[in-house]
Amino acid sequence: MENQGFKNKVKRIYYGLTLFFGLLLILSGGLVYKMVDPSFLTFPNEVETETYVDVVGFDNIENGIHLETGFKDDEGLQTVIVNCTSCHSAKLVTQNRANKEGWISIIRWMQETQNLWDLGTNEVVIVNYLAKNYGIEEKGRRDNLENVEWYDLKN
Amino acid sequence: MKRRKFIRNTFLGTAASLIGADIVFSSSMPKNYTPIGLKDPDPYTLFNKDKDMTVLNDKPWNIEAKAHLLDDKITPNKYMFIRNNGNIPQNIDVAHWKLIIDGESVSTPKTYTLQALKSKFKNHTYQLTLECGGNGRSEFNPPAKGNQWTVGAVSCAVWTGVRLKDVLEDVGIKDDAVYIGYHAADTHLSGDPEKEPISRGVPIEKALQEETLLAFKMNGRDIPLAHGYPLRLVAGGWPASASGKWIHRISVRDKVHDGTKMKAPAYRVPCKPVAPGEKVKDADMCIIESMPVKSLITYPRSGAMISQGEKLHIRGHAWAGELEVQAMAYSIDFGATWHTCRIEKPINRLAWQHFNASIAFPKKGYYEVWARATDVDGVSQPMLVPGWNPKGYLNNACHRIAVKVK
Numbered sequence: 001m002e003n004q005g006f007k008n009k010v011k012r013i014y015y016g017l018t019l020f021f022g023l024l025l026i027l028s029g030g031l032v033y034k035m036v037d038p039s040f041l042t043f044p045n046e047v048e049t050e051t052y053v054d055v056v057g058f059d060n061i062e063n064g065i066h067l068e069t070g071f072k073d074d075e076g077l078q079t080v081i082v083n084c085t086s087c088h089s090a091k092l093v094t095q096n097r098a099n100k101e102g103w104i105s106i107i108r109w110m111q112e113t114q115n116l117w118d119l120g121t122n123e124v125v126i127v128n129y130l131a132k133n134y135g136i137e138e139k140g141r142r143d144n145l146e147n148v149e150w151y152d153l154k155n
Numbered sequence: 156m157k158r159r160k161f162i163r164n165t166f167l168g169t170a171a172s173l174i175g176a177d178i179v180f181s182s183s184m185p186k187n188y189t190p191i192g193l194k195d196p197d198p199y200t201l202f203n204k205d206k207d208m209t210v211l212n213d214k215p216w217n218i219e220a221k222a223h224l225l226d227d228k229i230t231p232n233k234y235m236f237i238r239n240n241g242n243i244p245q246n247i248d249v250a251h252w253k254l255i256i257d258g259e260s261v262s263t264p265k266t267y268t269l270q271a272l273k274s275k276f277k278n279h280t281y282q283l284t285l286e287c288g289g290n291g292r293s294e295f296n297p298p299a300k301g302n303q304w305t306v307g308a309v310s311c312a313v314w315t316g317v318r319l320k321d322v323l324e325d326v327g328i329k330d331d332a333v334y335i336g337y338h339a340a341d342t343h344l345s346g347d348p349e350k351e352p353i354s355r356g357v358p359i360e361k362a363l364q365e366e367t368l369l370a371f372k373m374n375g376r377d378i379p380l381a382h383g384y385p386l387r388l389v390a391g392g393w394p395a396s397a398s399g400k401w402i403h404r405i406s407v408r409d410k411v412h413d414g415t416k417m418k419a420p421a422y423r424v425p426c427k428p429v430a431p432g433e434k435v436k437d438a439d440m441c442i443i444e445s446m447p448v449k450s451l452i453t454y455p456r457s458g459a460m461i462s463q464g465e466k467l468h469i470r471g472h473a474w475a476g477e478l479e480v481q482a483m484a485y486s487i488d489f490g491a492t493w494h495t496c497r498i499e500k501p502i503n504r505l506a507w508q509h510f511n512a513s514i515a516f517p518k519k520g521y522y523e524v525w526a527r528a529t530d531v532d533g534v535s536q537p538m539l540v541p542g543w544n545p546k547g548y549l550n551n552a553c554h555r556i557a558v559k560v561k
Contacts, residue, residue, distance in 0.1 A: 087214075087344035087345050088212065088214050088215060088344055089212055089213045089214035091210070091211065091212045091213055091214075092212045092214075092217075092302065095211060095212070095302060095303040096298065096300050096301070096303070097298040098298065098300065102297075102300070106300055114343075114344070114345060114350075115343075115345035115347050115350065116345075136297055136298060138296075139296050140296070141296070141539045141540050142294070142538070142539055142540060142552065143294070145457065145523065145555065145556075145557045148457055148458040148557045149457075149458045150458045150460055150559060151456075151458055151459065151460065152460050152461075153455050153459035153460060153461050153467075155461070155465060155466075155468070
């Protein structure tokens with residue numbers, strides 16, 4: 001008896017899972033199709049409501065720079081995009097420079113005060129990426145004036 | 156609109172399936188998070204800013220001027236820096252906007268409508284200097300975290316409003332009042348409605364100064380949304396973060412206000428000087444009050460080339476927090492010799508002052524014109540970046556421009 005009940009349960013779970021994965025397959029097929037042909041399943045009166053956002057271009061890299069965010073292309077890029085661009089833009093990240101310890105302390109500060117979630121095993125990936133690509137550059141107490149655009153001044 | 160939603164909703168899914176990236180902790184990510192904000196509208200038209208302004212951050216908006224953009228005696232909106240800690244409030248209902256004055260040190264809290272504020276109290280107008288505490292942060296070594304402001308997070312507009320002093324007197328404050336803290340309508344970046352992006356304030360002495368305003372006009376018009384419409388505090392000469400935007404509540408406290416960004420390390424510097432990069436305990440960090448003496452050469456733009464024999468006419472502004480600027484000098488030999496600039500008196504207390512000079516160069520070549528202001532206490536701007544501090548505040552090092560004589 002008990003055995004039979006267990007078998008039934010397993011069967012139900014099995015059917016459930018099949019149905020779930022089946023639906024998932026259909027859905028993802030639809031999604032892929034939608035990406036290939038954005039007009040798929042779009043109602044005519046909707047067409048002009050919004051310009052298409054760059055999801056297609058969201059993975060474009062040019063000269064080692066991820067165009068959508070401005071992040072440098074390197075190992076860990078996607079993990080950083082996913083975890084570090086929802087509250088503020090990537091610009092707040094790429095403006096800053098710190099070593100590993102510094103980046104960890106920025107992350108801790110956001111976790112303690114700004115609702116940043118536990119990054120789990122992704123933390124190492126993120127910190128390595130940041131410290132390598134946005135590490136500290138040694139500089140003096142005052143830089144040379146850089147990028148001066150020269151022009152003739154008419155008095 | 157639907158499409159946007161479609162993209163938003165499927166972003167995590169598509170991101171994961173396309174890249175194959177493993178979003179391990181996506182489950183602990185709150186539901187409504189969308190990695191990579193959808194393209195926001197152009198900030199220049201959104202906020203009526205000049206195209207030459209520099210966008211440091213587009214979420215939240217942080218935008219600064221360049222030195223030569225600040226040439227006007229009164230800063231127009233298009234050249235005024237924007238510093239936000241959170242999201243700008245949406246759908247402001249002016250008709251129902253209220254200001255509540257409460258806190259331990261008021262006997263009975265009192266509420267004013269905007270209209271009541273404007274009509275009940277005498278209106279005052281002052282030109283007031285507002286500079287971000289972190290202006291110049293980009294020069295610190297080792298680097299300090301936060302928006303990397305260069306020189307352009309300063310403005311001096313004309314503000315019209317009522318004196319906070321008059322309002323506090325009308326409410327009646329107790330003898331034990333030590334601080335006021337503001338509360339505003341902006342929202343936290345994480346979307347958490349319980350969190351305030353920023354809630355700072357000033358000691359009661361500063362709150363009671365004649366120039367400390369609850370302002371509703373900037374340069375004669377409604378304050379632009381990004382600058383605090385419909386009501387903001389203006390406490391000139393102090394870190395601009397003390398001048399809260401979108402104010403709907405002011406608490407009169409019997410202790411130092413303890414709102415967001417009042418606690419260390421925000422807007423604090425080490426009480427005692429420290430070595431570059433040194434760790435400083437929170438307890439050893441002191442709140443920044445008046446901003447230090449500083450100046451900017453706003454004309455010409457760096458990079459000017461002139462012919463030998465021609466004079467270079469420079470001009471700009473100088474300010475000194477709570478104090479007045481007493482003298483202004485320039486050097487074309489990296490500080491070996493200094494020459495006096497003409498400097499005007501401020502139009503009112505806490506407004507910046509204008510200087511100018513005509514410079515003759517001894518021979519052809521590359522020069523830097525350095526400007527240095529001195530306040531009434533005899534304190535001057537340093538030529539080097541001043542004392543390092545963990546958050547990179549108060550960089551008042553001399554401003555300079557590059558010049559070539561051909």
